[in-house]
Amino acid sequence: MASEEGVPVDLYIYDLTHGLAPILSPAIIGQQIDGVWHTSIVVFEREFFYGGGGVITCAPGGTVLGAPHRVERLGHTFVPFQVFVDYIQGLATTTYTPSAYRLLEHNCNHFSEEVAQFACGGHVPKHIVRQPDVLPPAIRLAVQALLDGLVPSSAQAVYAEGVRQSRQESPEFRTLNTQIEEVRAQGAQLEKQRSTLAEKLARKERRREKKRHKRAMEAGAGDPASSEMSEPVEVEAAPREEASHAGPSAALDLPDDHDMPREPPIIFTDIDGAQEFEKFSKALECVELTAEEKQSVDELQQYLVQGEGSWVLGDEFLTFIGRILHSGDIESEVRVCALRCLAAAALKDDVALVLHQDRRRHCLLAYCQRLDLRPLPEQRAAATMLCNLFAHTSSSEWLLYISEWEAEGMTLSNIRVTIKVSVHCSLSEDEELRDVGTALMYNIATKEVKTVVFDEACVELGMALLQLLQSAPAEEHLYRACSALARLAAHCRDLPALLAVVGPPPDAYRGTSARVDEQIDLIMKRVK
Template identity: 45%
Template sequence: MESHKVELYIYDLSLGMAAHFSPILIGKKIDGIWHTSIVVYNREYFFGSRGVESCNPGSTALGTPKEIKLLGETQIPYSVFIQYLSGLSETNYSGSNYQLLHNNCNNFSQEIAQFLCSANIPKYILDLPNEVLNSSLGPAVPALVAQLEKSARPIAEEQRRFSRENSPDLTKEIEEARYNSFLLEQRRKTLTEKLAKKERKKEKKRRKILKEGGVVPAELEDITMADTAAVNGNPESTLPSEQVLALEEEERKEEEEKKKARDPPIVFKDLIDVKDEFDSLVALIDGKLSPEEQKSTEELQQYMIGDEGSWALSDGFLDYINRLLNDKNLPADVRVKTMNLLAMAALKDDVILVLHQDRKDHVLMNFAYEIDRLSREEQEAVALFMANMFENLSSSEWLLYISEWQYNTQQISNIRVTTKVSVHCLLSDNPILQDRGSAIIYNLAAKEVKTVVFDDIAVEITMALLQYFNQKPSEEQLFRCMKALARFADVSRQEVPQLIQMIGPEPKTFRVAKISLKPVSTSSFTHNYFVSTIKNIL
């Protein structure tokens, strides 16, 4: 999937005056009154008193940002991002919900940064309101900053507001057109650069042949003629369209090869009959729901059986799920059926929009975190949900979010919950949980993650893997776990190899059939250990 840079534009609304006058006015130095925006897909997105808006990067009255900070890259499709943005503009980030000190542009930037690439904006920016409020002039400052905030609006009529009340379809079409234009321009530049590079290589090869006094091979004759014509500016050179088509064909083949080489996730697509599971759920909750919850049941049916998109789910859908999962007055089977249906929903391309409804209350991950207190059937459903989340890139990235929240007395995050579920399942004495736990760990290890997320979890999962090897794993599960172990050793080049050396496993204890494994790149010790272990297994 194509990646896009995610940048944070940082502006000083005071244009330097805050740093100069703040020690006098409030008794402490404040370097700036910060306004931030997110730049991605070649557009600048920000939040203000008029709601969520976008414009060409740097086209507000604030001019050039004081600092541009690269937050990371995103592979979230543009269409998904626009739907997410439209949802925000109607809820927490509508114009009426704008609060200068408590729900402002910086809070919006933080939310978007988390959604796109699990990044955080600088803490000093988010902490600024508290510094201002705790000063002697705290109550007087908002009025001043409110005036300054107007300068963050676009100069020209460039802006687009993200509100479904304000011609949503037209807004989306305009944004799609802008983005498609951007993609075409980027594509043109890329192709031009590749063509130029290819021509330089051909010219270099031709000159080398001529320099060595050799005869130009017949198969290079047309190339050298085209190269010479191109160098001399002859319009009779190879048609650009033909070159572009050839390059596109090369790129397509390269992409296919990459897909073939990439390890597909292990998911469970055919375990649940969605219609039967939904009918069973309805029978269990019949007569026990409020009118709003009955409406949510209908929305769930449209989404899961009617094959409608996530747009069919209202903003209160996660409240409905929360009731089904946490109301102890409902039968335990309700929780099982609900999680099984969500596991099937995890296979849908747009499930990320459902997940991001849960960014505030963390209903799904709080429930999953309690896996060791759930019944066996509930645990199996949670494990199925977690494994199937790896079907799509965006939902698997969601599982790796590192932003923390407090649950009971503990600080947890998506990645911590994912780790706990995978380890618990793998070390269970339940074969179904072991199967799904090994699948989750395999999927974690197979991901191409560009962050340092694995540094925090590699050791914990390695300990679970080494403990699991003391059991008698099946051939398939052993294959998954050894692949994961090699990957974690590659990520954590010191701790994981040391654990393997100290704890084991003893490969001769395994009695399984021949397994085909691809070579892995690890540290010297781990590579040798891995190879010798596999040889003993074979």
């Protein structure tokens, strides 16, 4: 249990021979050994160990080995529980996967050593870590078979967040678990239906707008804006206290549904759609386009330059954009120009109709998933596009959808990609990219998404923001970081403890400006 001294960290040491090693080892291997050791770490009232089935967690002493041979207190940890769980999950999905298990050089004792150092700076006795070296091949095979047997059967294992959890399932637990799975399945089905419905509605609206536009032109209206089409919302630049490298920031009022003062999103409005399209059109001169792709270029011109609604963008428009973003034959300059056009389009209030068409291809966010590997100009343009999508409620909600999709063998979601981009950009050494990244962080925090996925992401966002604070950011970036931390701390119960343990303390930046001090006060109320 937790105390002022922290949470106890124990090393459970098991003898796989149950006391027979001292008796039989002289005859088998020609020397006496005290035991064939298997270890695990017990912390937060759970036992964690590694074997052929990967990282396993169970109640202390809950394996088939029974009670440990002995228990050693390694120390106490002050690492927050959620941070520790995230760390274990990282090990389970990277260096300590089932396929990575090696009895000699990568086994349960190596895992215990690594976890002990992270939790409290403790160590597994060296003779235990080095023990497999003295075992003959036959004994090694027997030991590995026994360790593999520690993995619970499929009827007794629950896989959660990358870590198998062993539990004795009561009838009540099985009933509850079945109900939970049914609810999850229903939720996934509803999300799928919602996606399909949104796409159908978008197509229907586009067809309706085309008919209205055609009737208006045939009637001699001349100006398509005189029909029943909705006009884009005008967004006027409103410079902040410090000029942004990516351009002046502007704010739009959004509905306030939270008890904390809600600031409008930070967006970048110095992007002229007509100018960006002209650059894109010129860059495309070196690209061989199909007839359909040329039509998509004409449609983009109508949308950005002539001010038509998103209804002018045909069904193949995103296929064309997907080719530009993902084809290895396309020059980087062309992608930058395309992304700048999309960043301008993101400011239009009907852009969500286009985004919903990307639910099947996911060409935009699949590209952004690997943004850290893209050339710097592409990173800046793509991050600006995502930031500007916060200009309107419908497009910002699209960025934070939690439904999962597959791309390049990975299971992703819109919210995961958005968070990854914001973290990467906020911690970039490039000043312009950091400016857009901190704006993204700020916008995500002010959206206050009420989902389990966002609860888990709060810690990741909080850690990135603390790392940003350590770099002594400029006042504008400091204000955005503190504002985001204040809102995330109010949303996630684990984050205040993380702020108190990891640091740097937000109080260290008091006096930078009045608005920064105001956000620090909100943070410290949660931390204390």
